[in-house]
Amino acid sequence: MIEDPSKYWSTDILNGEYVKTERYPYYQLRLKTVAEILSQRGGGRILDIGCGGGHISVMCAAMGHEVWACDFAETQVKLTANKLAEWGYPPRVRQTNILDLSAHPADYFDVILALSPLEYVPKPKHPIAYREMRRVLRKDGYIINQVINGLFDAMTFNSFTVAFWREHILPEFFGPEDIERYIPMIAALMTHPNKPDVGTKYGSTRQEVESTVENPFTYADEVRQYGFEEVDRLYYHLHMLPPLLFEQLENGDAIENNAYRLEEKYRRHWIGMLLSGDWISILEPQIPGR
Missing domain, CATH: 3.40.50 (Rossmann fold)
Incomplete structure (x- = not known):
């Protein structure tokens, strides 16, 4: 992970x-x-946080909006900037994340x-x-x-379902020891409890x-x-x-x-x-x- x-x-x-x-x-x-x-x-004026490959930023610019964009990954920032420039729009793109919009x-x-x-x-x-x-x-x-x-x-009947019961349902009714006891039993009801x-x-x-x-x-x-x-x-x-x-x-x-x-x-x-x-x-x- x-x-x-x-x-x-x-x-x-x-x-x-x-x-x-x-x-x-x-x-x-x-x-x-x-x-x-x-x-x-x-x-x-639009801010696209987590702009990724820039497809949505370009679409918004094509609709006539003033687009600013940011992403925490350098490669995605470059992708979006290049894509905006390629289509003739100002590449107002920064490398930052949603926790720091101080710019x-x-x-x-x-x-x-x-x-x-x-x-x-x-x-x-x-x-x-x-x-x-x-x-x-x-x-x-x-x-x-x-x-x-x-x-x-x-509803996925896999490891996410087991985690859902562990994190959101069982704590409402049981303490840690009981939760650890019941989780394997819940997993046993499923065919693929460990699959993502x-x-x-x-x-x-x-x-x-x-x-x-x-x-x-x-x-x-x-x-x-x-x-x-x-x-x-x-x-x-x-x-x-x-x-x-x-x-x-x-x-x-x-x-x-x-x-x-x-x-x-x-x-x-x-x-x-x-x-x-x-x-x-x-x-x-x-x-x-x-």
């Missing part, structure tokens, strides 16, 4: 793989979703894109990240924030990089503590079957493509909450009287 995700995303091999996987349908769906939100709610003044951005960077921030440091975003966001601005759906871990989510060629990176997940039932209350209101939520990356089944099915790719086509139907549905690996939140700063 790599504890410093910036090292993982800075490797040349992975860098090439990341560029390829951005053509994967779910990334295209994310582009479309962000474009729809910006078209409906408006944009302006930007207060009340500066109309929109912040945080599409997964919080996934790589340990939970105890989340208040710092939200405080930094709130500082640089205009009072009438908003955040498009993508997080891992921790509830989906209960690698059933498809687009498998999760979570078995390689330390990641943070969110609870969809408590997330709105959590961000409220940081001065934000969650005004909308779109579930994203739908699974029609547990991920481990895809490696057993000849038509696994076809089933995944069918799930992709059903994304919009279930993005606000309870099935989406259960069977989607992520969700995208719209966060607005709390303003008295608004």
Whole structure:
């Protein structure tokens, strides 16, 4: 397990793989979703935190927005800067992370894109990240924030499910000794309790990089503590079957493509909450009287 995700995303091999996987349908769906939100709610000056390969930064610039971007991985910063310049847009890209936005003044951005960077921030440091975003966001601005759906871990029937019971359910009822007693028993109920989510060629990176997940039932209350209101939520990356089944099915790719086509139907549905690996939140700063 790599504890410093910036090292993982800075490797040349992975860098090439990341560029390829951005053509994967779910990334295209994310582009479309962000474009729809910006078209409906408006944009302006945008900060793309965790810009990765630069595809979303370029899209936002092409829509007429003033784009600034940052990433903690040097290779991703270079990729985004080169891609923006290649398309004729100013390469305003810095190497930094969501915990330090000091290069930007207060009340500066109309929109912040945080599409997964919080996934790589340990939970105890989340208040710092939200405080930094709130500082640089205009009072009438908003955040498009993508997080891992921790509830989906209960539906994967692999090591993530075991961890879900260990971290989120058993502590509500039992002490440490009982938890350690019950965890092997829970794992014994599953066929693959030690396997990660690698059933498809687009498998999760979570078995390689330390990641943070969110609870969809408590997330709105959590961000409220940081001065934000969650005004909308779109579930994203739908699974029609547990991920481990895809490696057993000849038509696994076809089933995944069918799930992709059903994304919009279930993005606000309870099935989406259960069977989607992520969700995208719209966060607005709390303003008295608004």
